[in-house]
Amino acid sequence: MEHPSEAEDAIRRAVLIELNNAPLCLLNTSTGLLCDRAAQLNSFKTSPEYKELLSSITKRSDLQMERIKEVVAMHFCCVLLSHRWEEAEVMLHHIQNKDVCELKGLGGIMKLQSFCKIARDAGYLWAWMDTCCIDKSNNAELGESLQSMFVWYRHSALTIVYLSDVPPSSQPGALASSVWNEWGWTFQEFVALKVVRFYQKDWSLYLNDRSLNHKESQAIMKELEDTAYLLFDIFDVHLPVIYGERKQSALGRLLQNIVSRSGDITSLDWVGQSSEFNSCLPADIISYATPPYSLPSLSEDDIRTAVSSLRNIVPVDSASKLYNMLENMNALLFANCRLRLPCIAFQVTEVKRKRGHTVHSTYGVKADGLRDLLITMDETLIQFLRARPTQQTFFLVRPWDHRLLGLPDFSEQLTFTGEG
Incomplete structure (x- = not known):
């Protein structure tokens, strides 16, 4: 039989590992409250899962680390929102110590409430939205958040992409022309995440695709092929992600890094509009489309x-x-x-x-x-x-x-x- 303190320490270690890959503050979709790390840990310690896990461990002679990791990971599964900011958004000071489900009269509150409801209905306890879950007055927290977002999206159980300018029952192609698809920053989110679902303006599923992961949808993925941050992943390029970065700049930084690392200047061989980042580079990845050409043969x-x-x-x-x-x-x-x-x-x-x-x-x-x-x-x-x-x-x-x-x-x- 394990001593309770040893079991608690093992669980705490597993929780801290899980939290290191999660946002600093999360919305509890059950209570509607914003929770920091301490509140998240306390929520777990008072949950039925924790009590059952602790009880089962103390009755055995081993710590069952795989079982601990599994239970902890399930409890802290988090849903993240990827979206374009609009004129009115709910900020941190609007929701501190308040139940977001009960708030009224705030610009952007419907987006936040709809997001939390979808996360809760999908069976997730934790949700995160950048506008209201980061203390932007704290430079240290803001800096850490910006540098950690890729990891957060990578470890999210689900990322919901909200397309505020895509009306209900839109035809294929609406996602490609959405403002979400025009902002370089959103692509690092898209590249990082493993499971994603796209929602239209009325929070209905894009193209009525009810599959659990839209990354497995060829029709949807076809609209998102030419992205600079996607190429970051393909070329294994590790560059800092810049908040609010335009697509031209993201592509420029990628090509600059590829040329500098390889010495290969074939990336300078393109046809089309030049980039504002550097006129030697193209404004869009499609400028590399190869025109039909055959080399003359010599005897x-x-x-x-x-x-x-x-x-x-x-x-x-x-x-x-x-x-x-x-x-x-x-x-x-x-x-x-x-x-x-x-x-x-x-x-x-x-x-x-x-x-x-x-x-x-x-x-x-x-x-x-x-x-x-x-x-x-x-x-x-x-x-x-x-x-x-x-x-x-x-x-x-x-x-x-x-x-x-x-x-x-x-x-x-x-x-x-x-x-x-």
Whole structure:
């Protein structure tokens, strides 16, 4: 037989572990009262489940830790609300020491009461809503809450998403256009949670889907595929979640982190609207949709000819030094919304010599992505127009890595390279 104090200590440890993954304050859906950690613990100690668990343990010779964890977890199952704030919301000072079920005349009280009723009807004792369950006047509590929300949503038994702008009997697609779907912050909630149900303005289920978990609904999930915070999870990127963050910023931080970690700049290859976060990045993930394109096929003879032509562009030793330098130069740096590349290349579309120069040759150069340039040099360049291109492809390469500027025959900041 176990000593009662040992059993109580084991139960307390299990409770504290459970509470560490839960919000600091919770609404008791049975009493309608807001409860801090002490009140939550006291509620459990006075519950029939606690008394039955304590009694069964003291009658046995082992602590039955799995049984303790199971009972504790069931008691502290918590339902969280994910929603967009509206003009009027119930705040902490509105509900302290009051039964939320009895409150009237407050803006947003119907949303809070409806949420608590759904949680209670589903069999859950605890519920949490960010507007009224965080003491925003306490900077320490506010900071801890913001940093812990992902964990809270991850460990919630159920998350209810309230779509205040989606009317009853809406057709598929209403969720995708809801304001809830336009705010980056809500997606960290969506990624974190394991079980979710979407409710419309009148608190009816979205698309009348009565399944226990809308994350298993293909029709609903189809409307939520392109989300930055979802990609955080996929790419295993651990970045701080910023309250109120816009989707463009969340996507920008994700892409910035991927580029910096991998050195792969293919994420800079996109078509569409540029991001306000950084103009090098797209405003939306759909900008990576690949247009239909097939690479031209080359015969073996064509490949040999192309390779041979490269040997006549620059001396072999200079080309080798350039290759080694490029191979070993610093990786790109992408941080604080700024992109630094070791070098950047622009395809040349026109080279035309200017008259009136004898000692050096001056050329007017056009390149994609640059304004028109004038370049003066000793070498003679092949002239061509966009309408009449050469067989070779030329690039203007701007090296931003200072080590590239000291190479023989490649000392100019703007340098020509050729590609067969």
